[in-house]
Amino acid sequence: MALRTQLLRAVCNGSQARQFSELKGKEREGVILLRDVLDDRLREIKRAKTWKHERVLTSPQDTKVTVQGAKGDFLNFCANNYLGFSNHPEVVEAARDGLKKYGAGLSSVRFICGTQIIHKELEQRLAKFHGREDAILYGSCFDANAGLFESMLTPEDAVFSDALNHASIIDGIRLCKAQKYRYPHRDLNELEHLLAHSESRIKLIVTDGVFSMDGTVSPIAGLRTLADKYRALLAVDDSHATGFFGDTGRGTEEYCGVLGAADIICSTLGKAVSGAAGGYTTGPKELVTLLRNVSRPYLFSNAPPPPVVAASLKSLDLVEQSDDLRQRLRENTRNFRSGLKAAGLTVAGDDHPICPVMVGEAPLAVELASGMLERGIYVVAFSYPVVPKGLARVRVQLSAAHTPEDINRAVQAFSEVARKIGIVKS
Numbered sequence: 001m002a003l004r005t006q007l008l009r010a011v012c013n014g015s016q017a018r019q020f021s022e023l024k025g026k027e028r029e030g031v032i033l034l035r036d037v038l039d040d041r042l043r044e045i046k047r048a049k050t051w052k053h054e055r056v057l058t059s060p061q062d063t064k065v066t067v068q069g070a071k072g073d074f075l076n077f078c079a080n081n082y083l084g085f086s087n088h089p090e091v092v093e094a095a096r097d098g099l100k101k102y103g104a105g106l107s108s109v110r111f112i113c114g115t116q117i118i119h120k121e122l123e124q125r126l127a128k129f130h131g132r133e134d135a136i137l138y139g140s141c142f143d144a145n146a147g148l149f150e151s152m153l154t155p156e157d158a159v160f161s162d163a164l165n166h167a168s169i170i171d172g173i174r175l176c177k178a179q180k181y182r183y184p185h186r187d188l189n190e191l192e193h194l195l196a197h198s199e200s201r202i203k204l205i206v207t208d209g210v211f212s213m214d215g216t217v218s219p220i221a222g223l224r225t226l227a228d229k230y231r232a233l234l235a236v237d238d239s240h241a242t243g244f245f246g247d248t249g250r251g252t253e254e255y256c257g258v259l260g261a262a263d264i265i266c267s268t269l270g271k272a273v274s275g276a277a278g279g280y281t282t283g284p285k286e287l288v289t290l291l292r293n294v295s296r297p298y299l300f301s302n303a304p305p306p307p308v309v310a311a312s313l314k315s316l317d318l319v320e321q322s323d324d325l326r327q328r329l330r331e332n333t334r335n336f337r338s339g340l341k342a343a344g345l346t347v348a349g350d351d352h353p354i355c356p357v358m359v360g361e362a363p364l365a366v367e368l369a370s371g372m373l374e375r376g377i378y379v380v381a382f383s384y385p386v387v388p389k390g391l392a393r394v395r396v397q398l399s400a401a402h403t404p405e406d407i408n409r410a411v412q413a414f415s416e417v418a419r420k421i422g423i424v425k426s
């Protein structure tokens with residue numbers, strides 16, 4: 001019997017599952033080839049020890065989490081939950097209200113019928129929060145970066161990007177036709193050299209505000225000076241700063257004492273602000289209007305869902321209402337960094353809750369993270385190619401929701417494990 005007829009019959013008599021398993025023996029040649037090719041690549045990833053293991057949480061994201069297959073709970077030091085909003089009762093309640101009032105989602109992109117009053121409200125709030133003319137929401141900051149450069153730059157223009165910029169900036173730049181330059185991490189001299197030799201029309205400097213693997217802060221004041229000298233624009237991705245960095249949480253430019261220095265800010269709503277999802281670009285109104293008209297991740301992807309938008313609005317209320325959480329986060333950061341230093345460990349980066357505990361070789365970083373996990377503390381080791389060879393580390397991220405006891409427990413555990421595995425001599 002012809003295969004198609006067999007399949008039809010099987011579907012008609014309800015034995016679809018059996019028929020599919022019979023089909024497995026006659027797999028399409030294209031799929032067989034794909035499996036072979038991918039098997040090789042997957043083996044390569046394992047050989048390079050860059051395989052990503054995903055632990056499955058069985059609890060909400062918080063400072064204490066439970067993990068599938070593990071007993072008890074873990075003190076969590078590896079989320080971007082800087083202000084503790086991921087599971088904050090008021091944020092969760094706002095998301096629930098948003099769900100009830102505006103439904104689960106829009107089933108549409110923004111310009112067809114996917115714009116609700118809360119999307120407009122959030123865009124206005126974000127623009128006002130940053131003191132900019134207008135803002136545009138995206139499904140993520142990855143999308144915001146993917147949609148920025150291609151929309152605003154042509155072959156007549158040029159983009160100058162810090163070597164350690166986030167993958168979404170790198171990918172966004174790949175999509176555009178402007179001339180592309182990469183300057184060494186935070187190297188203003190090299191950047192100036194590139195700017196001075198460029199005859200492009202628009203010159204756009206782009207940098208992370210805070211670099212996520214290193215906890216280092218971008219030299220925003222110096223970048224602004226260069227931008228002014230060479231009639232360039234400055235774009236800052238402030239995903240690891242918005243809401244908590246700087247006195248009032250306005251981000252890296254506020255922390256550096258140059259509020260307003262960036263011409264364009266892209267940021268996420270998936271870290272400090274709500275922790276759910278979403279991203280945005282804020283800046284000159286002509287740019288935002290252009291993005292609404294031509295930016296592909298905005299035009300061709302669903303509107304952010306109402307519960308997520310409502311959670312972000314509530315988070316902004318909390319960010320603006322009080323400095324308490326930022327203060328607590330600063331104290332936690334100070335105590336953790338000084339505790340580890342006293343224990344003989346090296347914590348890289350600037351004055352930021354991203355605290356990379358530097359170890360050196362990859363196996364040692366894995367051993368350190370495993371030892372912490374055995375003590376109920378969830379941290380992650382990073383090694384090449386995510387960070388340069390020989391600079392493997394365990395990255396710790398602090399939250400305002402960590403208690404002083406949580407911080408002490410983490411410091412104590414780091415000290416014990418580091419001594420046990422010989423990173424620190426006892």
Ligand code: PLP
Pocket residue numbers: 139140141142143166168208212237239240267268269270277278279
């Ligand atoms: N930009 C930076 C600097 C980031 O660290 C991240 C997230 O890791 C993103 C963009 C992407 O943010 P989102 O999760 O909103 O896509």
